[in-house]
Amino acid sequence: MAHTATLTHGGFNLSARFANLVERVKAARARAAEYQRTYTELQRLTNRELDDIGVRRCDIADIAREHAYCS
Template identity: 40%
Template sequence: MAYSNTIRTADHGLIDQIRNLVSNLRDAHRRYKMYRQTVRELSALSDRELNDLGISRSSIRSIAIEAAYGK
């Protein structure tokens, strides 16, 4: 009579999911900090300095989003 014995190792699925979640949260936080820093730095410029860079004040947030999160 033949039989089969299956030995399973510990399932690290939950641990891997938690690690991925933490990694994603860190990445999201880093990107948000980059967004806020870009908005802060561009907002500190005068209208003349922004004009020299070819940036209107109304486009600061969209530029910061692109800088932090890509297109």
């Protein structure tokens, strides 16, 4: 049985690795901004509005995290 090794992290080229790092940082910042936007929007709702959509105030952080990082 033959096995092959594949290089998946962008190779050994320094400029490619740096570009990969920049892209990962941009993606992480975009996810963090999406988390913050979702969290803020939910926090601004009244308790009545949250109750209408079936969300408890204590679950807002979990919902925002799920939305930003798991979707």
